[in-house]
Structure formats: structure tokens, C-alpha cells
Amino acid sequence: xxxxxxxxxxxxxxxxxxxxxxxxxxxxxxxxxxxxxxxxxxxxxxxxxxxxxxxxxxxxxxxxxxxxxxxxxxxxxxxxxxxxxxxxxxxxxxxxxxxxxxxxxxxxxxxxxxxxxxxxxxxxxxxxxxxxxxxxxxxxxxxxxxxxxxxxxxxxxxxxxxxxxxxxxxxxxxxxxxxxxxxxxxxxxxxxxxxxxxxxxxxxxxxxxxxxxxxxxxxxxxxxxxxxxxxxxxxxxxxxxxxxxxxxxxxxxxxxxxxxxxxxxxxxxxxxxxxxxxxxxxxxxxxxxxxxxxxxxxxxxxxxxxxxxxxxxxxxxxxxxxxxxxxxxxxxxxxxxxxxxxxxxxxxxxxxxxxxxxxxxxxxxxxxxx
Numbered sequence: 001x002x003x004x005x006x007x008x009x010x011x012x013x014x015x016x017x018x019x020x021x022x023x024x025x026x027x028x029x030x031x032x033x034x035x036x037x038x039x040x041x042x043x044x045x046x047x048x049x050x051x052x053x054x055x056x057x058x059x060x061x062x063x064x065x066x067x068x069x070x071x072x073x074x075x076x077x078x079x080x081x082x083x084x085x086x087x088x089x090x091x092x093x094x095x096x097x098x099x100x101x102x103x104x105x106x107x108x109x110x111x112x113x114x115x116x117x118x119x120x121x122x123x124x125x126x127x128x129x130x131x132x133x134x135x136x137x138x139x140x141x142x143x144x145x146x147x148x149x150x151x152x153x154x155x156x157x158x159x160x161x162x163x164x165x166x167x168x169x170x171x172x173x174x175x176x177x178x179x180x181x182x183x184x185x186x187x188x189x190x191x192x193x194x195x196x197x198x199x200x201x202x203x204x205x206x207x208x209x210x211x212x213x214x215x216x217x218x219x220x221x222x223x224x225x226x227x228x229x230x231x232x233x234x235x236x237x238x239x240x241x242x243x244x245x246x247x248x249x250x251x252x253x254x255x256x257x258x259x260x261x262x263x264x265x266x267x268x269x270x271x272x273x274x275x276x277x278x279x280x281x282x283x284x285x286x287x288x289x290x291x292x293x294x295x296x297x298x299x300x301x302x303x304x305x306x307x308x309x310x311x312x313x314x315x316x317x318x319x320x321x322x323x324x325x326x327x328x329x330x331x332x333x334x335x336x337x338x339x340x341x342x343x344x345x346x347x348x349x350x351x352x353x354x355x356x357x358x359x360x361x362x363x364x365x366x367x368x369x370x
Contacts, residue, residue, distance in 0.1 A: 001325040002032045004068025006061045007039035010075045012283035014042030014306035015313065017072040017093070020053040022314045022321070027054035031325045036064045043310040065089075070329075072321055074313065075300055076103055087111040088347070090329050092321060094118055094133075097344055098245045098358035099272040107345045108361075113329055117317065119243040119352060120342035127242060128338070129320070131178050132312035134267075136302040138182025138238065141265045142171070142190065144301070145234040148263045148287060148294050155294055156261035158233050161191025168192045172228050174220065174249055174274060175238035176203045179267050183236045188215045195228060225249060229258050237266035237274040243344070243354030245272035252276050252290075260292035269297045334370040343369070 003026060005018045016039050018026075023033045033055040037047055047057050058064050065071065065084035073093035077085060079102075085091065087110065095116040097104045107114050117129035127134075142160070149169065151157035162168035171187040173180045176198030184196045188211065196211070197220035198204050204217040211217075218224055229235065229250065239246045246268040255277065266278040273279075277290050280299040287296050302309035320339055323332045333340040344352040349364040356363035 001328075002034060002067055002069045003321070003325060004064040004071045005033065005035045005039055005055075006064045006071065006073060006081075007036040008042075008074050008303075009061070009080060010078055010300060010303075013075055013300050013303040015074045015303050015310045016040045016043050016045065016306075017074050017313070017317070018321075019043075019311060019314045020045055020049040020055075022318045023050055023053040023055045025318060026322065026325060029322055029326055032056065034058050034064055034067050036061055040310075043306040045310075070321075070324060072317070074303075074310075076100075077106075079106075082106040082110065085110040085112050088113065090115065090324065092117070092317070092324065094270075095344060096270045097352070097355040098243060099270060101359050104345070104350075104355060104359060104361075108348050108350065111348045112345070113343070113347065114345040115324070115329065115333075115339070115342045116243070116344045116352075117342070119344060119354075120320065120338050121242065122338050129313075129316050129342075130240075132316045133302045133309065134178035135182050136305060136309050136312065137267050138179040139186045140301045140304065141179070141183045141236045141238070141267050142186040142234075144286075144296055144298075145171070145236065145263050145265045146190065148296055149233060149261070151261075153287075153294070154261065154289060155263050156233055156259065160187065160234070168214075169233040170231060171195070171234045171236070172232040173197065173236045173238055174225070175240065175268075176200065176207050176217075177238060177240055179240070180236070180238035181207065183238060183267075184211060184215050187234070188212050192234075195232070197224065197228075220249070226254065226257065229254060229262075231259065232262070233259075234263045234265070235275075237264070237268045237278070239268050239274040240271065241354070243352050245358055246274040248274060248276045250275040255291040255293050258291075258293050261294065263294045263296065265296045267301065270299045273297065330370050340366060340370060
């Protein structure tokens, strides 16, 4: 199979979908790898490193899309790429369709096969291709939140961990999944007082066992959230419903109950966000302020640490990419239920319920295609 790796063109997206090591493995399985020139530079990988691993370097993104049978990307295609995508071409990337209808409609019109990293689902219901970036984003949520709590950034002017004789900051984490767990660990490690909320009691019991003493668990409901927002300094939105829009747990009117300089970091923004006032921002312009509350809503947070993120992502995606290349997408998805769950749009048909429900689109049974 001919596999194409275009350079990411989303604002400040420095990751690349495949490392030279991943290229070498695909070549070992007999496949051709076409990499756009300078695609890996942002992550620390030169064109020469790809060439030595067996890749062919193409000068521009148009050539990559024209030559490739399977496109491997990091982020969803943006408008500039819509017209480059061919009928029957396989796209393997993060899509987050339910948060953006124009992308969904464009992929339907393209008649391509869209296999989304974020909905590939293992037998245990875990999301193996979302985990590595969720780990990065969860840790970064605290790193960025701590920065924007500083007064020059229009935060409260609180040091996350405090110092002897001065109380640490209070951190509230909405969601006890991968993002929330990593955020809570990071905040606790810096000395903050952390409360993590979830609706899954089994998960809360697990977190209560593994977390340090400065992390407490609390059942997530509207009353508890309203109580906590009144005095918590940093609030991290870490709620995920696979393939569907995140629920709005913090509403516009709730901002008035927060103290000025409170910082909100909505990691769920690429799935619509769990904070009503959050809209996607970029690394160039990461925050905005409403009612004296700082909103950090960068939709591609791991893109700021591309070396770490690229290697972590390739570690997770490569085994699946090899299956798709070796067998073709139909057979690979027929034989691997995890991959089948990743199929969202096939030849103009929506086959993932969360996407169909988000926009009131007809839903086709994925079994018709595999």
C-alpha cells in the first residue's frame, strides 16, 4: 500500500503522524511511505531521517494526497485539504466529527473512508489511540493552568503548590478518565489541593485508592459542581463521551459564581467542550476572558510538545496502521473489532452513532461495508 504523511497545517500543529522508526516498520512490511518535505521538522525529525528509513520525500501536500492510498495524519483535515481528498481514499487520523459539522459534511461529500483514532475501541472499552494524547493533554492542562493563574496572565496570582505558611491552590478536575487522572496527578505532584469528580463510583473508588492524600474524590452532580466553583482556582474540563459532543457541566451563568482570575482549561473543547463558554483557541492566541474568568481552550494542546507527542502517538497508532496497510481497510476492520469501531464515515455514509446523532444525519450499519 502507498501511505502518505502530509505536513500538518493547523495553526501551531508541530506534530507529525509517523516517525522515521514507524516509516521503517511499514517499509519492512513491503509498503511505500510518501512523506511531505519538512513534515517532521517540528517534531525534531529531518527529511534525511525519513529517507534513511526508506521514505520518499514529496515536495508538497497536493502530491502526498494524489499519490497515497492511505493518509495518516494527526489532526482532522482543515478546509484547505477538503478538495485534496479522493473518493475511496482511507484517512486515518483524529477527526472529532461530532464537534464540527462542516468537516463531517465535507468528508461525506468526499466519499472517502474516515477511520478516527478517537473512536478505535478495545474490548475493555478503552480508547487506545486517544490514551497517549489524553495523557499529554491532562498533564499540560495543569502546566498551562498554573501559568495562567499568574497575575501577569490575568489570573488570581496564586502559586499552584503554595509555600510553607501559605495555602496551595485549589484544583477541580471534571472527569476521572485518562485526562482527569493525569491532570490530578500532575496538580497533586505540584502540591495543589485537588478534587476530582466523576459519575462512575467504581472509578472514584479506584482513584481514591491510587491518588495521594492531597486528592479527594467527589461524585459529579450539578450541586457539587456549583459548590466547588465558588472557591476553586483552576478548573479542568476532562469529560469525554466517545465520538459524541461533551455535556455542558459549567454554564454561562455559573461564571458569576467564580472568583475573578479563576482559570478554566477545557481539554474537551475538541469534542465541543464541557464548559458552555469555551470556544476553540490556538497556541498563538490561547485565552480569552469572560466575567473576569480566564478561559484556556486550545484544541490541540499536545501540539505544543511535539517531540513527546509524536513518539507517543506513533507508538499507539503504528500497529493499527500496519494492519490496515497489510490487509486493506475492509479486511482489517472485519477482523479487528477495535478498528471497526474507528470507522465513522464510509463512501458518503455515516456509520458512527455519535456523529449521526450530533447532526441528525442518517446512520448506516457499519456491517454493510465490512
